[in-house]
Amino acid sequence: MSRIQQRLQSLREQGRKALIPFITAGDPHPDSTVAIMHRLVASGADILELGVPFSDPMADGPVIQQACERALVHGTSLRQVLGMVEQFREDDPDTPVVLMGYLNPMEAMGYETFAARAREAGVDGVLTVDLPPEEAADVAPLFRNAGLDAIFLLAPTTTDDRVSAISGHGSGYIYYVSFKGVTGAAGLDVDDVSKNVERIRRLTDLPVAVGFGIRDADSAASVGRVADGVIVGSVLVNTIAEHQTDPDALHRALDERLRPMREALDARASQ
Amino acid sequence: MSVKLTEAMLSELPDQRGHFGVYGGRFVSETLMDSLAQLEQEYMKLRKDPEFLARFDEELKDYVGRPTPLYLAERLTSEIGGARIWLKREDLNHTGAHKINNTIGQALLASFLGKKRIIAETGAGQHGVATATVCARLGLECHVFMGAEDIERQSVNVYRMKLLGAEVHSVTSGTRTLKDAMNEAMRDWVTNVDDTFYIIGTVAGPHPYPLLVRDFQSVIGRETRRQSLEKTGQLPDAVLACVGGGSNAIGMFYPFILDEDVRMIGVEAGGYGIETGQHAAPLSAGRPGVLHGNRTYLMEDENGQIAGTHSVSAGLDYPGVGPEHSWLKDVGRAEYVSVTDEEALAGFRRLTRTEGVMPALETAHAVAYALKMAAGMSPDQNLVINISGRGDKDINTMARIDGIDV
Known part of the structure; x- marks a missing residue:
């Protein structure tokens, strides 16, 4: 069983929901990322999604676009991101780390090389925004063979047939995109999410984490009611942008953002 | 040409999942x-x-104004003294381009x-x-x-x-x-x-x-093929088009794809010169990658980040290219070359002065290469340049280059 599966199963046994923060690696500076990862874990993260910066983040709104630009100014490369995970693992052997990004940096490194290095560095899963299962026939087995979970997106527009097919290709968890739009946009409709997550659950046994539009304790709690995990991205990346020059203030601010979400999710679980 | 193309191969271009060989998708x-x-x-x-x-x-027919003429550029032909140069006048379409x-x-x-x-x-x-x-x-x-x-x-x-x-x-x-x-x-x-x-x-x-x-643009090549047969009794020896994303080029090339004797030449934007890295010529100097929904030749750095491009013409200033062009390059059916900003500007001036046809700066890239190529061909050969657009939109750019305030 993979580290992701273990973590989600143990949460499920405790009746708790996974809190999954997303940050862009290398933002605001490559040297700051590992400390931020530890901070997120200390503030309640169960799984970390680490964004691999890309020059053309087509599925992202302005907040994560700018995070990519900040990371790329310092030349943050996929190779460096793997180095960050390796360094993170020296002090945290337990928290699963998922790399999330676009295909081209992985293609440039070579999929086999990437899969092997990612495994070696201590990466647990890979989510590639622009790699639907139809195009993943060659790539997904390489990830699987390296022991990496291939995590796929489902969207409100995904038909039942596709939900089944995609779930068959993926492992770890399903990332359900809560609305039609880019990251950081407003548009979360909890009733709609609830309906869709129920629909997905009828078609797959994989845990379902929900992302897009979750920005505070309330939205985390209400999504946590229906999903196995909540993914929080732009609101944290925005916090990083606001405190780029002051690491202490940044860590305090991240804690202030994340901890209430943790508490709200756990309060819900203990009721 | 390294691969013999057949009807059957074309029916798989793209295949059911939208792949042109390893490209597209x-x-x-x-x-x-x-x-x-x-x-x-x-x-x-x-x-x-x-x-x-x-x-x-x-x-x-009635809104765009097709068919566009295939026009013999007589003065240009005699100045160059090589192949007969024909212009496929897509610049005469409504709105001035293909x-x-x-x-x-x-x-x-x-x-x-x-x-x-x-x-x-x-x-x-x-x-x-x-x-x-x-x-x-x-x-x-x-x-x-x-x-x-x-x-x-x-x-x-x-x-x-x-x-x-x-x-x-x-x-x-x-x-x-x-x-x-x-x-x-x-x-x-x-x-x-x-x-x-x-x-x-x-x-x-x-x-x-x-x-x-490709389906919608192929009207360019279909007309050119027919007009060529009508006017010269034969197919052209070469067809040329500029390539940014490559829509005017594919429109010209596709109907000739099985006519092995017709050379198909795509001209990319060489910017300040391929050797400077400041260009927009992925087929000439890039490598395959994935951007904007398809796998194709791209300009990127060693880490897979998409590279900035440069071209004097905004329409060619793009780091990727249509996946079918990537396939055509790999199988050797089409040739891809580049010309610099400077050569394109010279092509623009030459065609404008000699024929009274002012091409778009994008198109001027194809013109510039065609002029070099025609010079090395014989007078009984025919070369078609796809005049993909007219140059009115580039007047300000030209004036700026000439230091004139318009």
Whole structure:
């Protein structure tokens, strides 16, 4: 069983929901990322999604676009991101780390090389925004063979047939995109999410984490009611942008953002 | 040529999943997959539907003004003293470029699918103008995404689009050019996927776009083939076209693809020179990667980040190229070369002075290479340049280069 599966199963046994923060690696500076990862874990993260910066983040709104630009100014490369995970693992052997990004940096490194290095560095899963299962026939087995979970997106527009097919290709968890739009946009409709997550659950046994539009304790709690995990991205990346020059203030601010979400999710679980 | 092409091979171009060999495909986020599947399903029916095809032909004839002439550039031919130089006058289309062949086709498609809101990206503004035009014609809401840098370079086209009723959205992310405009259009699309049709301007993007844009643009090559036989009794020895994303080139090339004796030459933007790295020539100096929904040759750095491009012509200033061109390059059926900004500008001046045909700066790249090539050919040979657009939009750029205030 993979580290992701273990973590989600143990949460499920405790009746708790996974809190999954997303940050862009290398933002605001490559040297700051590992400390931020530890901070997120200390503030309640169960799984970390680490964004691999890309020059053309087509599925992202302005907040994560700018995070990519900040990371790329310092030349943050996929190779460096793997180095960050390796360094993170020296002090945290337990928290699963998922790399999330676009295909081209992985293609440039070579999929086999990437899969092997990612495994070696201590990466647990890979989510590639622009790699639907139809195009993943060659790539997904390489990830699987390296022991990496291939995590796929489902969207409100995904038909039942596709939900089944995609779930068959993926492992770890399903990332359900809560609305039609880019990251950081407003548009979360909890009733709609609830309906869709129920629909997905009828078609797959994989845990379902929900992302897009979750920005505070309330939205985390209400999504946590229906999903196995909540993914929080732009609101944290925005916090990083606001405190780029002051690491202490940044860590305090991240804690202030994340901890209430943790508490709200756990309060819900203990009721 | 290394591979012998057959009808059977062409029927697999693209295959059912939109692949041209290893290129093409559908690399988009999940939210768009269902919409693309629906578009593909509907389009596969419509591309054989007599009513749709008749309507498309009628629009091309009466609205676009086709067929465009195949014109013998006599003075240029005698000055160069080599092959006879023919100009396929796509610049005479309504709105002044080949782009409208595609936009009228896609806008009809949108209408058949019941989508009322249109989005498009544009570089030089030609595709934006052609999209805004057909939206006015068909009563569709039109949003055009354009890089902030291109908006500055192409202010006349921006104003044209506004006059036509389109809303022009300035894109300030990334390099503020065509690729970023395409990113932003895709972001809008993913947000408004239910009611919005994305009219992509070139033979790139996720399947079925490279196929349907090729279908709509192939009228260029079909006419050229027929006109060539009528006027010279034979097929041309070579056809040339500039290549940014590659829609005018594929439109010219595709109907000649099985005519092995017809050389097909795509001319990329060499910018300040390939050796400087400041260019927009992925087929000449890039490598395969994935961007904007398809696998194709790209300009990228060693880490897979998309590289900034440079060209004097905004319409060629793009780091990728249509996947079918990547395939044509690998199998050796088409040749891809580049000319520099400076050579293109010289081509622009030469054609303008000698024939009274002022080409777009994009087109001037094909002109510049054709002139070099024609000189080495014999007078009984025929060479066709696709004059993909007219140069009026580039007057300000030319004046700036000449230090003149217009």
